[in-house]
Amino acid sequence: MHIRCINITPRWLAALACAGMLTGCAQAPSAQPTSQWQSTDVISNSIQPELQQFLGQASEQNAEAPGGPGEQSTAMFEHTPWGKQTEVTIQSRYYAxxxxxxxxxxxxxxxxxxxxxxxxQQNDQWVPVRPVTQLLNAQ
Structure with missing residues (x-):
């Protein structure tokens, strides 16, 4: 009695791999994010309305000279994403x-x-962002 084994060739393996990849692509999620720069922790680190207003006004005052030697604005806030009873000083404005x-x-x-x-600014609101360049300079 002779038992015949299935002979799997590299062509069959390649065809199965392609079919698997096509199936995976067909099941990709269809929902697109609303913004490319969406913060994942906006709710937990939300900026209070008073601080939103302060940042907006300071940004408008220094609109003529981005990153220039504008006058620094300072204010004290009860709650911020960086701690309680925090003094916030705007040092400069720039475009990321x-x-x-x-x-x-x-x-x-x-x-x-x-x-x-x-x-x-993200979606007409100010959101806290990690200072990546500061982290790189510290290493």
């Missing part, structure tokens, strides 16, 4: 590589040292 308008801030929460923070 993404095209968003951003502000470089110096934030000093109560009883803690001052540090650099970044806030950028």
């Amino acid at each position: 590589g993404s095209g968003r308008q951003c502000l470089r801030l110096l934030v000093a929460p109560a009883a803690l040292g001052a540090r650099i923070a970044i806030a950028c």
Whole structure:
């Protein structure tokens, strides 16, 4: 008695792999994000209306000289994404590589040292953003 084994050739394996890839592509999610630069933690780190207004006004005042030596604006806020009872100083305004308008801030929460923070406009609101270049310079 002779038992015949199925002979699997590389062609069959390649055809099965292609079929598997096509099936995976057909099942890709159809929902597209509303914004390319959507922050994942906007709700937990939301900026209060008073701080939103402060950042918006300071950005408009320095609109003539992005990143230039504009006058620094400082204010104290009870709650911010960077801590409670925080003094916020706007140091400069610039446009990020993404095209968003951003502000470089110096934030000093109560009883803690001052540090650099970044806030950028997203969907007509200011959102906190990680200061990536500061992280790279620290290494």
